[in-house]
Amino acid sequence: MKTIIGKSYLIVPHAGGELTFQYPAFEGTYGSVAKAIDKEGLKRPNSPETASLVYDAFQNPNNKYSKEIIDILNNINNNYFWEFIGNLYLPKSGEKINNGVIIEHNPKIKNGKLIMNKNSLIKRLQSKDSNVKFVPFGFKTGEQTWQELEKNLYIIARYGKEGAEKIAKVASKYKNKPYIFSFDSVDEEKVPMSALYRSRGFGDRLYVDGNDWDDDSRGLAFGVCGDNNSS
Structure with missing residues (x-):
């Protein structure tokens, strides 16, 4: 039996379909977050995907996960919302x-x-x-x-x-x-x-x-x- 504790998944509408993000977020510098996401076998979020995530959070701002996403965007802890676009x-x-x-x-x-x-x-x-x-x-x-x-x-x-x-x-x-x-x-x-x-x-x-x-x-x-x- 395999048990994964501490991970959830956030599914939002995107480009006519759905997009799934792993929760919680990765935190650190731009380079270290990219490395952590890669190590987990996930994809780095680009700007269109980040837009879909943030926009969806505002559709139901009182939801627990939406509030956390909005708090990140609002720079509550002096952090940026990284977008992997050069x-x-x-x-x-x-x-x-x-x-x-x-x-x-x-x-x-x-x-x-x-x-x-x-x-x-x-x-x-x-x-x-x-x-x-x-x-x-x-x-x-x-x-x-x-x-x-x-x-x-x-x-x-x-x-x-x-x-x-x-x-x-x-x-x-x-x-x-x-x-x-x-x-x-x-x-x-x-x-x-x-x-x-x-x-x-x-x-x-x-x-x-x-x-x-x-x-x-x-x-x-x-x-x-x-x-x-x-x-």
Whole structure:
């Protein structure tokens, strides 16, 4: 007889089907959480999956598990909600793909840092790999309405259309307008990670973070059960 104690599973609607997360969440730095999820044989949650989890929690906020998810998002213990999406920001150049950001689902992580190979990613873009997107600069960063957030090209590329709608609706639950941490342009390549959180110190608002590369920060993520490559 095999007994597993201390684990539960959270099932939420996602992409026309259902998505299962293992409970409880893994906690630590971006790199250590990724390693722990991998060791458990689970998938790292990307942005569309995180959007589905957070959105579903707000549909029944008094549920025990929903309250815990919302507490994580609300940064109660100064933690981030990690999303395993990489952002490769490119400066303006003579190359075909330039002056924008390449977004990759579940990029490689080494020593807590994202590893994103530009040439490899460009080939994947050209082959129409659904796990790689490119957004030219010009998308709105900083403070914006939740309606603008929903239509923001960076948000759509990162979360997908359904995920963008869900994140926008979550953002509408807060008093102040949501805020995107990203870049309007860069002078050199930058490879930051992704996170989602509410800031208490800078106003009651949702922050979508796409320019953080400090692996000293701590956060949480729920491992995804099964194959999530199509998300």
